[in-house]
Amino acid sequence: MFKRLIEDIDAIRARDPAARSRLEVILAYPGLHAVRFHRLANWFWRHKLYLMGRWTSHWGRWFTGIEIHPGATIGRRLFIDHGMGIVIGETAEIGNDVTMYHGVTLGGTSPSENSDAQRNKKRHPTLQDGVIVGSGAQVLGPITVGADARVGANAVVTKDVPPGCTAIGIPARLVACKDPETQKAFMAYGTPGDLPDPVQRALDTMRQQVSALAARVEELEGELAKRDTTGRDTAERGRRTQDA
Numbered sequence: 278m279f280k281r282l283i284e285d286i287d288a289i290r291a292r293d294p295a296a297r298s299r300l301e302v303i304l305a306y307p308g309l310h311a312v313r314f315h316r317l318a319n320w321f322w323r324h325k326l327y328l329m330g331r332w333t334s335h336w337g338r339w340f341t342g343i344e345i346h347p348g349a350t351i352g353r354r355l356f357i358d359h360g361m362g363i364v365i366g367e368t369a370e371i372g373n374d375v376t377m378y379h380g381v382t383l384g385g386t387s388p389s390e391n392s393d394a395q396r397n398k399k400r401h402p403t404l405q406d407g408v409i410v411g412s413g414a415q416v417l418g419p420i421t422v423g424a425d426a427r428v429g430a431n432a433v434v435t436k437d438v439p440p441g442c443t444a445i446g447i448p449a450r451l452v453a454c455k456d457p458e459t460q461k462a463f464m465a466y467g468t469p470g471d472l473p474d475p476v477q478r479a480l481d482t483m484r485q486q487v488s489a490l491a492a493r494v495e496e497l498e499g500e501l502a503k504r505d506t507t508g509r510d511t512a513e514r515g516r517r518t519q520d521a
C-alpha cells in the first residue's frame with residue numbers, strides 16, 4: 278500500500294511541473310487524496326458494503342471537490358490535477374497513467390432508469406492507458422478513449438476516440454492522430470513541451486516562403502518562354518503570308 282502511495286506521488290511529480298517535493302504532493306494535491314478515498318470506497322463496494330462505499334466516496338468529495346463513484350474502476354498512477362468539479366461515474370473504467378484536469382465529467386448520456394437492468398449496464402466511458410483529458414471536458418456514454426489519446430479542454434466527446442488521437446470541440450472532432458509510440462512521453466497539459474525555438478521557427482517559415490516564391494518565378498519564366506515562342510511563330514507566319 279505504501280509502495281502504491283509513493284508510486285502515485287512520484288507519478289504526480291513527474292507530470293506536474295509545479296510539484297516541488299513529495300511532501301508538497303502529500304499535503305496539497307486533492308487528486309492524490311481523492312484517489313486514496315476511492316481505493317477505500319471501492320474496497321467497500323467490492324465487498325458489497327454499498328452504503329459504506331457511498332459514504333466514504335461522499336467524504337472524499339467533501340474534502341476534495343472530486344466525486345468518484347465507488348464502483349468506478351481506476352488503474353494505477355491516475356493523476357487528477359487541481360481536481361475541483363470532477364465527476365467519475367459508476368461504470369467508468371480508467372487505465373494506467375491517465376491524467377485529467379479540473380471540471381472533467383466521465384458521465385452517462387441519459388438519466389438511467391431505476392432498474393437493476395439499467396444499473397448493471399455500462400453507461401460511462403472507458404479511458405485506456407496514458408489518456409490525457411483537458412479541463413472541463415465532458416466524456417459521455419459507454420465509449421472508449423484509446424490509449425495515449427488526448428481530449429482538449431472543454432470538449433464534449435460522445436464517440437470513440439482512436440488511440441493516439443486528439444479530440445477537440447463540441448461535439449468533439451479529431452484534429453490529429455499520431456503514432457501512439459511517438460506520443461508515449463507525457464506532455465503536461467497535453468501539449469508538446471519541446472516547442473521549437475521561435476527564431477528557428479521564423480527561419481523555417483522564411484525558407485518555406487522563399488521556396489514557394491522560387492517555384493512561382495520558375496513557373497512564370499516557363500509561361501513567358503512559351504509566350505515568346507508562340508509570339509515568334511506568329512510573327513514568322515505573318516511575314517511568310519506577306520511574302521506570298
Ligand SMILES: CC(C)(COP(=O)(O)OP(=O)(O)OC[C@H]1O[C@@H](n2cnc3c(N)ncnc32)[C@H](O)[C@@H]1OP(=O)(O)O)[C@@H](O)C(=O)NCCC(=O)NCCS
Nearest residue numbers: 378411412427428429430431443445446452466467468469
Ligand atoms: C487539445 C490539446 C491537447 C492540443 O494540444 P496541441 O497538440 O499542442 O495542439 P495545438 O495547440 O497545436 O492546437 C491544434 C489546433 O486545435 C485548436 N485547439 C487546441 N486545443 C483546443 C481546445 N481545447 N478547444 C478547441 N480548439 C482547440 C488550436 O487552436 C489549433 O487550431 P488551428 O490549427 O486552427 O490553429 C490542448 O490544446 C489542450 O486542450 N490541452 C488541455 C489543456 C488543459 O486542460 N489545461 C488545463 C491545465 S490547468
